[in-house]
Amino acid sequence: MEAIASFIARHETAVTLWAGAIATLAIYSLLYKENPVYRLAEHIFIGLATGQLVYLTWAEVLKPRWWDVMVEKGQWWWAFALPVGLMFYFIYSKRSAWISRLIFGALMGLLSGMAFQLFANTYIPMVRGSFKPVIPAPGVGIATAANNLIFAAVLITVMAYFFFSVDHKAPAMRRTAALGRWFLMFAFGAMFGATVMARMALFIGRLDFMLRDWGPIVPGWFWVAAAAIGAVALIYVFKRPKPPTREEGARVPEAVQSEAVGEGDQK
């Protein structure tokens, strides 16, 4: 046992890197098409994440904050928490499912009561911050004043677009709102640009791991073999006659893609 433990401890880094590389490649195999390896990796992921959740919930939440307090400090009233916590599980009961709604309702009620403070402390400073000097004065340069004027114009037109989206009958209102929609596009463009950066960053992170962390520990022959297999695979992909099922394969990610567009545009 001791020998095994020390052997594994010695090779832990290498095993971790190899495991990471295999996991990464297994997920990226989805990019070619949906396949069993990807699905297996997905299930392993769910299993590990659930295991991690259970371990942490016991070791860092329930043990120190409930069990120890109850058993070691003698605060017996925490025992009430168990039956109350069990109320969640009535969701599986057909006849008494309402008991789970009772406790969910209590939690939702607590949360909804905070909305007023959240609203006041978030939006009042924003309203206050929106009154900016638009006339050049000592301490307010011409450029600042111009920017503030643009700021005010964009804010007012965008609000016109959002708040009066029901009744756009008055032509002045309609034009203001239309202008607001044009200004909104600046924000959407900025959001799209920043989102692209975010997504690229995630991929760069993975590739950096593959090339900089895992790459150096890989023996040379592995690269040669991988390159050969890759070349064969590429030739196979591009030279083989196109069967009709290929369209089927391509359609699945297409659906995901349209979702990604939606997210990029709206978020």
Place this chain on the structure above:
Amino acid sequence: MRLTNIQKIDRRIIYLLLVVVVAVPIIWDFLRQPLEMSRDVTGVYDAVERIPKGKIAIISAYWSAGTLAENRPQTEAIMEHLFRKDVPFAIIPWDQLGTTLVYNSADKIAKEMGKEYGKDWISFGYQPIVIVGYFEQVAQAMPLDMHGTFKTDKFDTPLSKIPMMRGIRTARDIGLLVDVTPSGTVQAWISFLGQPYKVPIAYAPTGVMVAEGYNYLDAKQIVGMLPGLIGAAKYEMLLEERGFALRAANALSTSHVLIIALIVLGNVGYFLSRRQRQRM
């Protein structure tokens, strides 16, 4: 191949292009153009510099492995700065994966810089975000009494027994809250800690939330912001420490150029095919 077909390149070729375009700058670090510093990033830097003696910083780590590439460099850069300034900090880990990730990061940097757990930094136990409203409740309770809200650290030691937390109890003892997050959590910190208790809040969101973050910055609800990975890269520049974020900046350049080129290509093809159809 007809010219209008440039809007119909197979997606796998595009994927391959992306891999190549990102891989090249990772292997070969060619362009060393320094980034221009911006007010949002220096705001965070100055806020860390201004933390008074005797106060601690809180790092609210809401992130998970999914946004590791953005949020980890941000967290690590700020941790390094806090260690350099000898400002003790406590981590609130919210995510089941993030808990271990952020602990490992802090542990690594602390060991490199010769810092001690319990004296220079601690991590509270896992605070599950899966519970409805619990995040907001902690944001409400923490400013009143950290010892009562978190009770113990990650290793079940009561906070009163930890040297760093002695006498550190309320919002008055917090010099800065850093919210590293892929989500809209900063609103709760602003509402329950920043505005009522005048605790400065630094925001380190992922790129997706960046555009929204400028709204809080403009209203002075946050003192600064690290916009995604590039924010982390700028912070590394300020610290004069070349880490993953600065290395990745070049790959960001090439990938952005690729996506712009592809969009232009797609539109050229679209216009050509539309004109062809009009002619017919």
Place this chain on the structure above:
Amino acid sequence: MIGLTQNLAFLPFIPQQGVSLAIYIFGAMAIGVIFLFMLTKVPVRYRKPIIVGVTFLMGWFYFLEFVIPGNSESASVRGRLKAAEQRLRVASHILNEAVVRNGSGQPAAVVQNSHKSVARAKEPLALALEDLKAAQSSIDGMRPEVERRFERETARLDASVVRNRLTEKMVERDEETGKVLNVHTRALKKEIGDFEAASSRVGTAISAIGEAQSVFSGAPGEGLEKAAGAVSGAAEMAVDARVALSENFLTPYKEPIANVVLVLGAFAVGLGVYSLLSIHGKGVLNRRPGWINGLAFYIAFVSMTAFGLLQKYASADAPLGTLSQSFYGILFSGVLASLQATMFSVIAFYIVSAAYRAFRIKSGEAAIMMVAAFLVMLSLVPFGVWLTSWLPREGWLAVFRLENIGSWILNVPNTAAQRGMAFGIGVGMLAMALRIWLSLERGSFFDKQA
């Protein structure tokens, strides 16, 4: 300030140990189970009203905590501090104006103007000083009473500790004074700390005003900037002091509520785990297609839970401890984190492909969006900085440097548009919260007949 707390402190919640602890725990659980059983017997027509009532009742807590001011005495102190802060801001504005105007190259006007400013600033300063002094004296007047109450309560608790033969492990003591803490005494202790902080901040503000006034009595002009700074610092201190006094009788309960919700919510974690286990368990037992995946799920789940717990609780020196530490590290950093990070990064491919296929200029709006997106994308990365690095850094041409254009888009039109949207979202959020609070929300969860 803590009337309600006092009443609740008399509830018979005394820690137990040994056999009596076991009896109490099982008793509490039995009562809970009986309560649950009774809930199952509630007639259908009462169920919905009960849910609505509980939700409504719970919503009041944080709402009232937010809107109820502290007790009348600290409310009046806060009023004074607010008045002082406003006067200080006025004074600081007057002084700052003088500084700015003189600084912009009118040396002849310095003395004359600054004399006028000082004369105008003197009155609000004097009034603010009066307010601050009054506030400080009433803060210092309130403190002994709270301190007395703290002493009384802790003495009562000490007696109770002795009477009930509680061990040291079972009580929480204040790390400085060694006094026993519970919700009540902890709140009192915090109140004392708040008074202390408020008083010292008001003291700082008073001395800052004194500093400013000493500048006026000499030859003002040079020291004016310093005086303005001191006055605005005093205003900040007045705000700080006010913050410390803004709590009411509900505030101390925020922390126990968070603790209770944490424990209850942690029990709910089992819900998701249970449904995953049952779905995959059925698949494996019935050998449904893809059962191998279900098995992989089970192996992954069991090994992660086991190694996680072992690496925390097994001794780190024993082989089992080191072994589980290694395995946990491999499973976590190697497999779990890599899998999640890669899953999220797949979106990078989709966004590139989707942008190429779907981002078409079909309207003027789309064109604006595309131009803004390109400029922001370029301005963020080093390549964009490099593209326009030949333009000068200073002067009007610097406006055209890409990083400046990008930062302008983000900071001016984007911020304004985001704010417009945020106001809309905020109103929506408030309306949504009200609907949940009053159980008006419709949906599968809320609408189902009980």
